[in-house]
Amino acid sequence: MAKMSAVEKFFVNRKNRSLHEILADLDGSLAISNASKVLEVGAGAGKLSLLLNEKYHPANLFVTDVDEEQINLAERNVKERYGSVPTNLRLEKADLLDLRYSEESFDVVFAIMVFHHVGGKNLDAALDNASSVLKVGGQLVYSEMFHKRKIKDYLTRNGFTISFSKSHALGLGELVVATKSLRNPDGECRVETV
Numbered sequence: 001m002a003k004m005s006a007v008e009k010f011f012v013n014r015k016n017r018s019l020h021e022i023l024a025d026l027d028g029s030l031a032i033s034n035a036s037k038v039l040e041v042g043a044g045a046g047k048l049s050l051l052l053n054e055k056y057h058p059a060n061l062f063v064t065d066v067d068e069e070q071i072n073l074a075e076r077n078v079k080e081r082y083g084s085v086p087t088n089l090r091l092e093k094a095d096l097l098d099l100r101y102s103e104e105s106f107d108v109v110f111a112i113m114v115f116h117h118v119g120g121k122n123l124d125a126a127l128d129n130a131s132s133v134l135k136v137g138g139q140l141v142y143s144e145m146f147h148k149r150k151i152k153d154y155l156t157r158n159g160f161t162i163s164f165s166k167s168h169a170l171g172l173g174e175l176v177v178a179t180k181s182l183r184n185p186d187g188e189c190r191v192e193t194v
């Protein structure tokens with residue numbers, strides 16, 4: 001597991017302003033309703049999850065991270081905010097390189113500053129996993145400072161449509177919303193109509 005360094009942890013767990021900025025930027029670009037099932041991978045301290053929960057009230061929000069310490073911290077932050085863990089929130093350890101969720105089960109997957117942690121050689125596997133748990137028509141929302149071209153190439157190759165993209169100042173990199181297409185890259189329909 002690519003754990004954060006103590007220094008990175010310090011900064012990531014304190015930052016909040018940039019997460020508000022992300023949500024403000026995404027205003028009008030996200031297809032989340034109170035019926036949505038949302039996954040945040042690499043959720044860290046769970047701060048974006050809290051903001052998402054309060055803004056969109058999704059039916060289910062899975063707050064996950066590979067690092068148990070981060071999940072425990074996220075749980076403490078959730079309890080500090082609400083007194084207990086709300087029934088629509090699920091906090092659990094999950095590795096983006098070994099995601100155990102059902103295929104096409106989430107409406108939106110968030111990965112904010114996570115992909116660089118898996119390393120360049122695991123990038124396609126991480127994107128395959130994020131893509132596989134996303135419903136057709138669902139949105140992958142990520143921000144990344146590294147491998148930006150490589151990620152976009154993957155998305156284009158795999159039939160995603162990029163509907164939002166913005167470069168941020170230091171610390172957040174590029175924020176992107178990509179929608180999983182109805183069609184695979186060969187142009188064949190991924191879902192059968194009845």
Ligand SMILES: C[S@@+](CC[C@H](N)C(=O)[O-])C[C@H]1O[C@@H](n2cnc3c(N)ncnc32)[C@H](O)[C@@H]1O
Nearest residue numbers: 042043044065066067070095096097112113117
């Ligand atoms: C830079 S932090 C970002 C945290 C949070 N998304 C934010 O923006 O505040 C990266 C997070 O990704 C997690 N992470 C690293 N590798 C991961 C993996 N393979 N699967 C899931 N999470 C991972 C780290 O533990 C860390 O919490």
